[in-house]
Amino acid sequence: MKPAWQHRPEAGNAKAMRLFARTALAVGPRLGRLILVPVSLYFFMVRAEERRASRAFLERVLQRRVTLRDVWHHFWTFSQVILDRAFILSDQTSGMTFETEGLNVLHDALDEDGGCLMMGSHLGSFEASRAIKERRPDVALRIVMDRTVNASATGFLEQLNPELAAGVLDISSEPGTVLKLLEALRSGALVAILADRPRGEEEVMEAEFLGEKACFPTAPHQFAMLTESPLILFWGLHLRAGHYRIIFERLETPAKARRGQREAALATSVQRYADRLAHYARQSPYNWFNFYDYWRKD
Numbered sequence: 001m002k003p004a005w006q007h008r009p010e011a012g013n014a015k016a017m018r019l020f021a022r023t024a025l026a027v028g029p030r031l032g033r034l035i036l037v038p039v040s041l042y043f044f045m046v047r048a049e050e051r052r053a054s055r056a057f058l059e060r061v062l063q064r065r066v067t068l069r070d071v072w073h074h075f076w077t078f079s080q081v082i083l084d085r086a087f088i089l090s091d092q093t094s095g096m097t098f099e100t101e102g103l104n105v106l107h108d109a110l111d112e113d114g115g116c117l118m119m120g121s122h123l124g125s126f127e128a129s130r131a132i133k134e135r136r137p138d139v140a141l142r143i144v145m146d147r148t149v150n151a152s153a154t155g156f157l158e159q160l161n162p163e164l165a166a167g168v169l170d171i172s173s174e175p176g177t178v179l180k181l182l183e184a185l186r187s188g189a190l191v192a193i194l195a196d197r198p199r200g201e202e203e204v205m206e207a208e209f210l211g212e213k214a215c216f217p218t219a220p221h222q223f224a225m226l227t228e229s230p231l232i233l234f235w236g237l238h239l240r241a242g243h244y245r246i247i248f249e250r251l252e253t254p255a256k257a258r259r260g261q262r263e264a265a266l267a268t269s270v271q272r273y274a275d276r277l278a279h280y281a282r283q284s285p286y287n288w289f290n291f292y293d294y295w296r297k298d
Helices: 014-027 029-046 048-062 068-089 103-110 127-135 151-160 162-166 177-186 219-227 259-283
Strands: 097-101 116-120 141-145 168-170 190-194 204-209 212-217 231-240 243-251
Touching (some): 014 029, 029 068, 048 068, 103 231, 103 243, 127 141, 127 243, 177 190, 190 219, 212 259, 219 259, 231 259
Parallel strands (some): 116 190, 141 190
Antiparallel strands (some): 231 243
16 A cells, blocks of 8 residues: 555646746746746645645654744745756756765775765755765765656656666666665665665554654665664755755664564664654754644554
């Protein structure tokens, strides 16, 4: 059965979305954000379920009564990050800034023998990881993703950067994706994967997250255990218009264990990831882009 977030229809008309994105790219970030305002207001008004999810999450993380202004702030942050995706993927980042923390952690991991697994999330901008390529052009970047999620938007954004599209490992349809992922790691590539949102019948584990148990996919942690690759956490937090804070952290790779001990080792790794996700969700709550009931068990 599909999880709750996969039941929601893709927002907006595909042609209208592409027209808006092309217009924004033509006029630049400043004017692009001006024309983004009415588009964001439209989705803010028509996406009632996402408004409810936003309010529920913000009340949980902020520990106070949430106003409509808070919910709008949440939607507006998401809209700006989506717009910036187009500029980042088309290499039009003039005027944008990327503050980096822990870059030495990433370099050290990449310089070890073999590849590196980088876990991201739907907190902030995963596309900001493109900044890595400029700093380590010698390292192949492979991104694991499901092309069926927001297929229209994903297809258009990949048109903006065919090089990135060619490096995508599509877990939705490509046969042998897992083997390709393992091969990429063993060849020294940096493999980036989102680790906060399970898909369909994907294997999950529960972990404590913001005061309640939530389900997290185990596959990223299993890949790290199997390959014994260095494990890096990536956070691309939106600070203000066109400005991002990029953080790299080392997460202990779950040690290979016997069958009876494997589940405990994975559970420890998943909980460590959930703890760091909670830390940054508290720091940057309006960067949380899981607009559904994250704690639902189905």
